Amino acid sequence: MYVSVLGEQFHRARLSPAISHLDSASAGRSSNAVIGTISAHLWREAERGSYVAADDQAEEFARDTRDLASLIGHTAEEITFRESARAALRALLNGWSLPVSTTVWVAKNEFGPNLVEFERRGYAVRPLPDDLDGHIDLDALENMLQFEQPDFIHICHIGSMSGVVQPVARIVEIAHAAQVPVVVDMAQSVGHVPTVTGADIVYGTSRKWLTGPRGVGFLAVRRDSLRTVEIESSEAFLAGRLGLGVAVAELQRIGQQRVFRELAAIGRATRERLDGIGSWVVCEPVDEPSALVTLAPPPGWQDADLRAARDRLFNELGILVTAAESWRAPLAGDQGVLRISPHLDVRREDLDQLADALRIMGY
Numbered sequence: 001m002y003v004s005v006l007g008e009q010f011h012r013a014r015l016s017p018a019i020s021h022l023d024s025a026s027a028g029r030s031s032n033a034v035i036g037t038i039s040a041h042l043w044r045e046a047e048r049g050s051y052v053a054a055d056d057q058a059e060e061f062a063r064d065t066r067d068l069a070s071l072i073g074h075t076a077e078e079i080t081f082r083e084s085a086r087a088a089l090r091a092l093l094n095g096w097s098l099p100v101s102t103t104v105w106v107a108k109n110e111f112g113p114n115l116v117e118f119e120r121r122g123y124a125v126r127p128l129p130d131d132l133d134g135h136i137d138l139d140a141l142e143n144m145l146q147f148e149q150p151d152f153i154h155i156c157h158i159g160s161m162s163g164v165v166q167p168v169a170r171i172v173e174i175a176h177a178a179q180v181p182v183v184v185d186m187a188q189s190v191g192h193v194p195t196v197t198g199a200d201i202v203y204g205t206s207r208k209w210l211t212g213p214r215g216v217g218f219l220a221v222r223r224d225s226l227r228t229v230e231i232e233s234s235e236a237f238l239a240g241r242l243g244l245g246v247a248v249a250e251l252q253r254i255g256q257q258r259v260f261r262e263l264a265a266i267g268r269a270t271r272e273r274l275d276g277i278g279s280w281v282v283c284e285p286v287d288e289p290s291a292l293v294t295l296a297p298p299p300g301w302q303d304a305d306l307r308a309a310r311d312r313l314f315n316e317l318g319i320l321v322t323a324a325e326s327w328r329a330p331l332a333g334d335q336g337v338l339r340i341s342p343h344l345d346v347r348r349e350d351l352d353q354l355a356d357a358l359r360i361m362g363y
């Protein structure tokens with residue numbers, strides 16, 4: 001039995017999984033239509049030549065870009081594509097004319113590899129205060145901005161090892177009142193939670209919650225952004241871009257708000273089902289509106305134990321989850337977590353089976 005009323009529809013659009021796939025935060029399962037669109041374009045490239053095939057699909061590319069733009073609150077002209085979210089961030093930082101000693105404020109859920117990009121460029125990074133659950137403390141932010149303004153605020157809308165959803169729209173309002181631009185990493189949020197936030201610059205990837213193909217990332221820079229960013233276009237995986245277009249169209253056909261509501265309900269059901277099983281503890285508030293769920297392991301567990309648990313779940317039971325180690329969010333501490341990220345087709349049986357396995361592994 002599906003947890004969500006959309007489960008059957010999501011399932012029918014795809015190949016039946018050979019495993020219990022609870023890992024959309026790594027990569028979601030693409031629909032048959034997405035895969036068909038990608039292959040059709042590869043065939044067209046072979047038949048007519050790649051550049052001709054691209055010209056032939058010009059209208060599709062334009063429509064797909066408009067659809068993606070409306071999903072993330074930008075215009076089509078503001079979007080460029082890269083092969084990943086990280087490549088999009090690099091393109092941004094390489095093209096943005098920032099001062100020599102740049103200051104960036106981030107939340108504690110900041111993705112480790114993003115911090116590496118900032119540090120490599122010599123930026124001063126400052127973590128913002130948060131509430132007990134990990135959401136940015138908006139009052140503290142407002143106060144801090146009265147005394148000092150960073151060159152930009154960078155927010156992971158949802159991080160890689162926590163299902164906490166940052167209040168991006170409010171952060172943007174507060175930052176803009178102080179003339180500070182906001183950049184949002186939407187790798188875990190696009191296709192998952194509402195992403196029209198008013199942010200100046202956003203980027204993300206096709207392959208996670210949108211269930212588009214791997215190898216397609218996007219970057220959108222608002223035209224009236226406070227500083228100019230120069231990003232030239234380059235060679236691209238055009239078949240993949242068409243696949244992403246189909247994935248976005250599928251989301252819009254079901255209704256994005258409906259999908260977001262159902263994913264939030266799935267997150268809640270997953271947390272309720274798993275919390276406290278065998279002394280595993282859910283890290284997010286139960287009703288955090290995301291389907292990314294993290295479990296802190298029983299006391300005394302090291303990262304190696306977590307990795308072994310993930311491997312046992314997969315090898316012995318065919319349950320795919322992630323052992324998320326602290327490099328993913330180094331500012332949040334050094335505790336690794338088990339990350340469970342079901343999509344719309346999760347069934348009660350999948351959660352029951354995982355709960356039974358965790359009970360045995362949790363002592």
Ligand SMILES: *Cc1c(COP(=O)(O)O)cnc(C)c1O
Pocket residue numbers: 083084085086087111156158159160185187188204205217
């Ligand atoms: C996955 C992820 C990224 C990186 O995305 P890639 O497309 O693999 O580069 C960035 N930020 C967060 C929060 C992520 O979860």
